Amino acid sequence: MRRYLGLLFRYRGREGTIAWAFHRISGVGVWLFVILHVIDIYLIGGNPAAYDELLAFYASPVGRVMEVLLGAALLYHALNGMRIIIIDLWPAMTVHHRKIWWANWIIFFGLGIPGAAIILLPLYRDQLDGLLRTLGVS
Amino acid sequence: MRVSPRSSGRIKPSGRGTEVAIWYLMRVTGVLLFVMALAHFSILHFIWDPAEQTAEFVTRERWNNLFWRAYDWTLLMLVLFHSFVGMRTVILDYIHGARARVIIMSSMWILAGILFVIGSLVVFTLPGLET
Numbered sequence: 663m664r665r666y667l668g669l670l671f672r673y674r675g676r677e678g679t680i681a682w683a684f685h686r687i688s689g690v691g692v693w694l695f696v697i698l699h700v701i702d703i704y705l706i707g708g709n710p711a712a713y714d715e716l717l718a719f720y721a722s723p724v725g726r727v728m729e730v731l732l733g734a735a736l737l738y739h740a741l742n743g744m745r746i747i748i749i750d751l752w753p754a755m756t757v758h759h760r761k762i763w764w765a766n767w768i769i770f771f772g773l774g775i776p777g778a779a780i781i782l783l784p785l786y787r788d789q790l791d792g793l794l795r796t797l798g799v800s
Numbered sequence: 801m802r803v804s805p806r807s808s809g810r811i812k813p814s815g816r817g818t819e820v821a822i823w824y825l826m827r828v829t830g831v832l833l834f835v836m837a838l839a840h841f842s843i844l845h846f847i848w849d850p851a852e853q854t855a856e857f858v859t860r861e862r863w864n865n866l867f868w869r870a871y872d873w874t875l876l877m878l879v880l881f882h883s884f885v886g887m888r889t890v891i892l893d894y895i896h897g898a899r900a901r902v903i904i905m906s907s908m909w910i911l912a913g914i915l916f917v918i919g920s921l922v923v924f925t926l927p928g929l930e931t
Contacts, residue, residue, distance in 0.1 A: 696915075706922060710855030746827075747830065
């Protein structure tokens with residue numbers, strides 16, 4: 663495993679190769695979730711009680727961390743996919759592909775950090791309320 | 801300047817066959833999913849919280865109108881196409897034996913077919929639609 667990870671990051675393709683590897687990993691990850699998601703939606707009609715139980719897991723701390731990972735995979739795949747389409751439709755942009763890659767990371771964290779903060783809010787809401795009370799804000 | 805062949809996407813296949821059509825369709829569905837999948841994720845994680853979502857919520861609140869049922873079914877069709885064709889690319893990259901390819905790809909299309917049927921079934925048959 664370490665050998666493969668080493669190969670992935672030392673390979674001379676640099677940003678382009680890492681972008682490709684992440685695209686593939688995030689794509690397979692989202693595909694796995696799609697299978698789970700179609701099955702869970704089917705439960706609404708087939709077994710509503712099981713659906714409610716599963717959604718309670720999605721709302722649990724472990725479930726929320728997994729949702730953040732799902733959101734990250736989805737957002738990365740979406741942004742990098744746009745980068746691929748830009749380069750495909752406008753080949754002159756290929757020389758800027760590294761700049762687009764770094765711009766993607768700015769958008770990724772710019773949207774992703776607030777997004778993760780909202781999804782994980784129930785995990786730290788009490789502490790946040792306590793802090794705001796101490797500061798006299800609420 | 802050296803540019804890795806992997807810097808851009810998969811190289812567009814030449815000719816006019818199925819592979820070219822797939823190459824274009826992956827990009828078209830990709831753009832549509834960029835908007836529709838990210839909107840879907842945002843609505844169900846930022847506007848609604850998973851803690852509020854039950855079978856009752858989906859029946860009475862989320863899927864009580866035609867727009868969201870049509871939206872979710874369109875999203876299902878796009879994501880099934882995009883993800884299974886994407887998985888086909890991954891499998892063809894790593895699985896080289898002819899027999900293994902046939903077995904794995906057949907299982908993949910069967911799985912895609914099952915998801916198509918059960919996903920469509922629940923969108924079309926779940927009661928609660930107010931017309």
